Amino acid sequence: MAAIIVISIGVLFNLFGCIGLLRLPDVYNRLQAATKCVTLGCCSILLGVFLHNGISAAGIKAIIAIPLLFFSATVAAHALVRGTYRFGVKMSDKSIMDDYKDVVK
Numbered sequence: 001m002a003a004i005i006v007i008s009i010g011v012l013f014n015l016f017g018c019i020g021l022l023r024l025p026d027v028y029n030r031l032q033a034a035t036k037c038v039t040l041g042c043c044s045i046l047l048g049v050f051l052h053n054g055i056s057a058a059g060i061k062a063i064i065a066i067p068l069l070f071f072s073a074t075v076a077a078h079a080l081v082r083g084t085y086r087f088g089v090k091m092s093d094k095s096i097m098d099d100y101k102d103v104v105k
Contacts, residue, residue, distance in 0.1 A: 010044030
């Protein structure tokens with residue numbers, strides 16, 4: 001029962017990430033939605049797989065995949081945002097903060 005609840009939460013996070021990809025105004029906000037929601041969603045699904053399968057081959061692989069996914073997705077998103085900014089893609093008019101303004105040249 002706990003596995004089904006955790007997997008359902010993961011599916012909801014993935015759904016919210018997909019909605020964010022469609023609704024948000026620019027590439028920076030879309031990457032934010034994709035990275036945060038989908039990372040948490042996939043990690044929750046993998047945790048649910050571990051809870052369902054226990055200590056078996058599939059369960060151990062799910063536990064190993066969680067930190068790999070967590071760290072690789074966040075680093076990849078940071079690299080994509082930085083590359084997009086350096087390429088010159090403008091932020092939306094609704095954006096209120098530009099942290100890279102003084103850092104990236």
